[in-house]
Amino acid sequence: MVQEMLRLSTAGSVDDGKSTLIGRLLFDSKTLFDDQLAAVEEVSKRRGEDYTNLALLTDGLRAEREQGITIDVAYRYFATPRRKFIIADTPGHVQYTRNMVTGASTSDLALILVDARNGVLEQSRRHAFLASLLGIPHLVVCVNKMDLVDWSQERFEEIREEFSQFAAKLDVHDMAFIPISALHGDNIVHRSASMPWYEGSSLLHHLEQVHIASDRNLIDARFPVQYVIRDYGTDFRGYAGTVTGGVLQPGDEVMVLPSGFTTSIKAIWGPGGTPVQEAFPPQAVTVELTDHIDISRGDMICRPGNRPSAGHDIDALVCWLSEGGALKPGGTYTIRHTTRATTAEIQALDYRLDVNTLHRDESAEALALNEIGRVQLRTRQPLLFDPYRRNRFTGGFILVDDTTNNTVAAGMITGPALRDGGAVWQPTRVGREDRAAKGGTVWLTGLSGAGKSTIAVEVERRLIAEGHAAYLLDGDNLRHGLNSDLSFSAADRTENVRRVGEVAKLFADAGIVAVVSMISPYREDRERARAAHEAAGLPFVEVFVDTPIEVCEARDPKGLYARARAGEITGFTGVDDPYEAPESPDLVLNPTQEDTEALAERVVDLLTRQR
Amino acid sequence: MTTAYELTHLRVLEAESVHIIREVAATFERPVLLFSGGKDSVVMLHLAAKAFWPAPPPFPILHVDTGHNFDEVIAYRDATVERLGVQLLVASVQDDIDAGRAVEETGPRASRNRLQTGTLLRAIKEGGFDAVFGGARRDEEKARAKERVFSFRDEFGQWDPRGQRPELWNLYNGKHRKGEHIRVFPLSNWTELDIWSYIRDENIELPPLYYAHRREVVARDGMLLANTRFLTLLDGEQPYEATVRFRTIGDATCTGCVESSAATADDVVAEVSATRLTERGATRADDRISEAGMEDRKREGYF
Numbered sequence: 001m002v003q004e005m006l007r008l009s010t011a012g013s014v015d016d017g018k019s020t021l022i023g024r025l026l027f028d029s030k031t032l033f034d035d036q037l038a039a040v041e042e043v044s045k046r047r048g049e050d051y052t053n054l055a056l057l058t059d060g061l062r063a064e065r066e067q068g069i070t071i072d073v074a075y076r077y078f079a080t081p082r083r084k085f086i087i088a089d090t091p092g093h094v095q096y097t098r099n100m101v102t103g104a105s106t107s108d109l110a111l112i113l114v115d116a117r118n119g120v121l122e123q124s125r126r127h128a129f130l131a132s133l134l135g136i137p138h139l140v141v142c143v144n145k146m147d148l149v150d151w152s153q154e155r156f157e158e159i160r161e162e163f164s165q166f167a168a169k170l171d172v173h174d175m176a177f178i179p180i181s182a183l184h185g186d187n188i189v190h191r192s193a194s195m196p197w198y199e200g201s202s203l204l205h206h207l208e209q210v211h212i213a214s215d216r217n218l219i220d221a222r223f224p225v226q227y228v229i230r231d232y233g234t235d236f237r238g239y240a241g242t243v244t245g246g247v248l249q250p251g252d253e254v255m256v257l258p259s260g261f262t263t264s265i266k267a268i269w270g271p272g273g274t275p276v277q278e279a280f281p282p283q284a285v286t287v288e289l290t291d292h293i294d295i296s297r298g299d300m301i302c303r304p305g306n307r308p309s310a311g312h313d314i315d316a317l318v319c320w321l322s323e324g325g326a327l328k329p330g331g332t333y334t335i336r337h338t339t340r341a342t343t344a345e346i347q348a349l350d351y352r353l354d355v356n357t358l359h360r361d362e363s364a365e366a367l368a369l370n371e372i373g374r375v376q377l378r379t380r381q382p383l384l385f386d387p388y389r390r391n392r393f394t395g396g397f398i399l400v401d402d403t404t405n406n407t408v409a410a411g412m413i414t415g416p417a418l419r420d421g422g423a424v425w426q427p428t429r430v431g432r433e434d435r436a437a438k439g440g441t442v443w444l445t446g447l448s449g450a451g452k453s454t455i456a457v458e459v460e461r462r463l464i465a466e467g468h469a470a471y472l473l474d475g476d477n478l479r480h481g482l483n484s485d486l487s488f489s490a491a492d493r494t495e496n497v498r499r500v501g502e503v504a505k506l507f508a509d510a511g512i513v514a515v516v517s518m519i520s521p522y523r524e525d526r527e528r529a530r531a532a533h534e535a536a537g538l539p540f541v542e543v544f545v546d547t548p549i550e551v552c553e554a555r556d557p558k559g560l561y562a563r564a565r566a567g568e569i570t571g572f573t574g575v576d577d578p579y580e581a582p583e584s585p586d587l588v589l590n591p592t593q594e595d596t597e598a599l600a601e602r603v604v605d606l607l608t609r610q611r
Numbered sequence: 612m613t614t615a616y617e618l619t620h621l622r623v624l625e626a627e628s629v630h631i632i633r634e635v636a637a638t639f640e641r642p643v644l645l646f647s648g649g650k651d652s653v654v655m656l657h658l659a660a661k662a663f664w665p666a667p668p669p670f671p672i673l674h675v676d677t678g679h680n681f682d683e684v685i686a687y688r689d690a691t692v693e694r695l696g697v698q699l700l701v702a703s704v705q706d707d708i709d710a711g712r713a714v715e716e717t718g719p720r721a722s723r724n725r726l727q728t729g730t731l732l733r734a735i736k737e738g739g740f741d742a743v744f745g746g747a748r749r750d751e752e753k754a755r756a757k758e759r760v761f762s763f764r765d766e767f768g769q770w771d772p773r774g775q776r777p778e779l780w781n782l783y784n785g786k787h788r789k790g791e792h793i794r795v796f797p798l799s800n801w802t803e804l805d806i807w808s809y810i811r812d813e814n815i816e817l818p819p820l821y822y823a824h825r826r827e828v829v830a831r832d833g834m835l836l837a838n839t840r841f842l843t844l845l846d847g848e849q850p851y852e853a854t855v856r857f858r859t860i861g862d863a864t865c866t867g868c869v870e871s872s873a874a875t876a877d878d879v880v881a882e883v884s885a886t887r888l889t890e891r892g893a894t895r896a897d898d899r900i901s902e903a904g905m906e907d908r909k910r911e912g913y914f
Binding site: 074105229236241242247269271321337397400402407 | 615616617618619620622623624625626627629630633634636637658660661662663664665666749750753756757772773775776777778779780781782784786787788799800802804805
């Protein structure tokens with residue numbers, strides 16, 4: 001069996017029992033050494049503390065021990081036969097947000113502590129938010145100090161309920177709750193005898209079992225060239241780097257960006273010259289290509305049909321890490337992204353995010369230390385990137401101040417900036433009320449094979465029959481013309497949806513009912529289309545065609561599921577790419593329970609009512 | 612699904628270290644790798660050799676020589692340099708003492724450990740090195756647990772633990788002005804057990820001191836010190852012969868050994884898995900100076 005590595009981060013203050021919990025994990029997994037324990041016992045005694053202060057183990061700097069606080073990220077290591085663990089132990093107060101962000105950037109799992117007596121405090125909510133912002137796939141909420149609430153199941157359930165409600169607003173995919181007592185060791189390594197009502201795993205068991213292998217992006221092949229290795233004796237020329245997405249194999253056809261040349265992989269070598277048949281994240285390898293083309297550090301090797309976005313204008317969430325000056329529009333920095341470094345200017349600060357309430361303050365003019373906000377960036381050289389939630393390593397960047405050389409910001413790319421390019425809006429003399437009819441957009445979303453198009457065709461037919469102006473915008477049809485240059489990568493899908501949203505908006509503005517039928521898998525993309533309509537004062541109706549995937553796959557009208565399962569198509573929604581169902585659609589249709597006529601009628605009814 | 616695309620944690624660590632080493636070669640003008648012949652620097656050099664295959668590492672290695680060496684280590688060092696075809700630089704503490712730049716401690720407990728810092732900083736300055744690879748690991752000591760992989764040093768070679776640059780994802784910030792440098796620790800996330808497991812798996816040769824052998828030792832301050840020509844016996848100290856091995860190797864006057872019968876890497880892995888003492892706690896007099904011993908020395912520019 002392979003002994004995997006799991007990186008986890010914790011955040012919290014001494015009061016939460018975080019240090020005690022870590023000390024307990026180290027102690028019970030027999031990682032704590034006798035001399036470490038003896039040293040801690042001695043110092044505890046010298047300071048007149050009547051218990052062994054396990055926090056002394058983790059507080060490594062003199063200032064931390066003297067002030068009894070945790071300032072920085074400390075890394076701890078322990079292992080079980082199943083896994084090796086790296087704990088990034090970070091302080092929990094709001095003034096250490098930057099340390100939490102640093103510790104969370106590479107974590108597979110975030111461990112959040114809640115004091116059973118106090119319930120879900122602002123601090124726990126902030127930790128959960130930061131974990132979701134940094135894209136940590138797994139969250140474990142330890143409800144600690146259960147001994148002080150009489151091991152009450154009721155109290156535990158209350159906290160679980162409250163936390164879950166908050167977390168529903170976040171981008172968290174996997175969350176577990178464990179009632180523990182770090183002080184007494186309950187549910188840390190062994191199941192607690194004091195809480196027989198709890199049927200889940202102990203914390204350590206959970207950490208050993210949680211499935212992390214599929215957290216990596218194994219779909220989008222991304223290989224940023226880090227270093228060119230040349231050996232003059234043997235005329236060897238290889239491109240060294242770390243695979244940050246997808247799987248590369250000898251023989252694969254690849255494209256090199258930004259040049260756009262295509263070639264194929266001749267060989268892949270592991271460190272020291274071990275031949276590699278399949279290279280995947282996070283392997284560090286050296287790639288030999290069939291053709292000699294000009295490639296240097298900062299270039300990206302990918303597949304011709306699945307490319308990252310390339311551009312100068314980027315939207316991103318940034319956390320400001322500097323005690324010095326604040327982030328302000330107009331500021332220029334060195335941006336480090338994948339293996340590329342170039343100059344970036346902050347074009348605009350869209351809003352500042354309150355990490356406690358998630359409120360967006362659009363009037364903010366700057367970001368101070370520990371503040372998080374959304375910015376528009378322009379870079380001197382183009383970046384080759386994916387949205388951060390698609391790939392942490394092609395979506396994350398840092399900003400470096402050129403005067404102090406300090407790292408001043410951590411950034412997470414949300415996507416290409418959707419810019420007006422400075423064009424001036426030309427007003428017309430025809431108002432919406434002057435047009436013959438009032439338009440709007442009805443947007444059908446759902447899995448491939450859900451029956452969207454069938455319903456959409458019927459909706460269009462009915463509207464026309466009733467004398468309305470209507471026009472069907474079918475996602476597949478548009479890929480033959482307007483969107484024929486787009487692939488099925490996450491970035492291109494976003495662009496696909498954006499274009500259709502814009503076209504629908506134009507139809508709606510012209511007084512036509514645009515009937516959109518497209519998978520549009522990502523919630524954020526659909527929300528953007530809705531926002532564009534709302535900003536223009538046009539109706540937008542989101543209809544979720546909720547056919548279960550088993551049914552879609554059984555139907556498989558275009559044979560696409562079969563091909564995706566066979567691995568012929570990658571990035572297929574529902575198979576190896578996510579479908580994010582609408583959270584509050586205007587209408588849900590279930591084709592397994594009603595026929596097309598009835599479903600279409602419900603759509604037309606809703607449109608009529610909305611007018 | 613037939614392939615799970617799994618990697619053992621040792622391969623993950625190896626990949627991370629190789630990434631760091633390549634990053635330095637790509638972004639610095641004059642890197643240098645500190646090599647003492649100790650197992651961590653041996654593993655680091657092994658990784659550097661693998662990172663640039665089939666080419667040799669594009670930087671020299673530097674040995675800070677206290678003059679108090681175990682002969683076996685020097686022999687090992689020279690053989691390794693020969694085998695890998697790397698350039699060896701030696702910075703000698705004795706030179707600094709002879710030139711009056713350093714003053715040797717006196718008395719039977721005298722050590723050149725602290726003097727190494729001055730010699731190291733002089734060598735960095737004279738060589739114009741802007742990146743200096745060190746084999747320190749975060750599990751060794753609590754001040755090291757907080758140090759970055761890319762650790763900034765000012766023009767005096769000093770470390771400011773409270774002013775460290777945030778380090779995110781696998782993006783490292785090595786920017787510095789002329790005269791300043793970056794210490795780089797590619798083994799930050801390795802533990803002692805990881806190092807030994809890797810030595811075993813990769814079949815890496817080490818100085819023979821790391822394996823059980825018969826040697827004359829003296830017991831001092833709860834440690835066993837090798838009775839070498841550099842050691843001055845204290846009153847009442849009686850050298851005796853024992854079967855020992857070293858868990859760390861540094862200056863011969865302050866590196867202790869442990870009684871052990873572990874004669875192969877396999878044996879050592881088994882021994883390290885079961886041990887109840889940290890390697891520095893068991894064998895390093897230099898860390899016993901004070902609770903903040905390592906932090907203070909690191910601030911001054913120590914390894």
